[in-house]
Amino acid sequence: MIYTANFWNKDNHKGKVVSIANSMPPQFKDMEKFDLLVPPWTIVEQLKKGSISWSTYETCYLAHISRYERSIKEFVENHEDITLCCWEKSPERCHRRLAAKYINKITNEKTAVK
Numbered sequence: 001m002i003y004t005a006n007f008w009n010k011d012n013h014k015g016k017v018v019s020i021a022n023s024m025p026p027q028f029k030d031m032e033k034f035d036l037l038v039p040p041w042t043i044v045e046q047l048k049k050g051s052i053s054w055s056t057y058e059t060c061y062l063a064h065i066s067r068y069e070r071s072i073k074e075f076v077e078n079h080e081d082i083t084l085c086c087w088e089k090s091p092e093r094c095h096r097r098l099a100a101k102y103i104n105k106i107t108n109e110k111t112a113v114k
Helices: 041-049 054-066 069-077 095-107
Strands: 002-006 016-019 082-086
Touching: 002 095, 041 054, 054 069, 054 095, 069 095, 082 095
Parallel strands: 002 082, 016 082
Antiparallel strands: none
């Protein structure tokens, strides 16, 4: 099962908890980072500046992670439950929701997006 949560919502941290963020709060410095699902800083920065729309961000992010499909599948297959963590409080405009949906598509792994 793939879970998603922000760093501080520890009640939603299940199984192997990994960061998929470009940076982490200091108190989570020992958390493993799953670099293949970290969005390129260029698109994060463009979104924050308003240079690209959320729709464009989604397209760019999904194109980026699709290059690592085989490695992502292997990682997921080696763990029963995984929680993808990042900074965003809400999953609506957050890459962790996109990552979970992508993983579901390539593995049929169930997801719980929070």
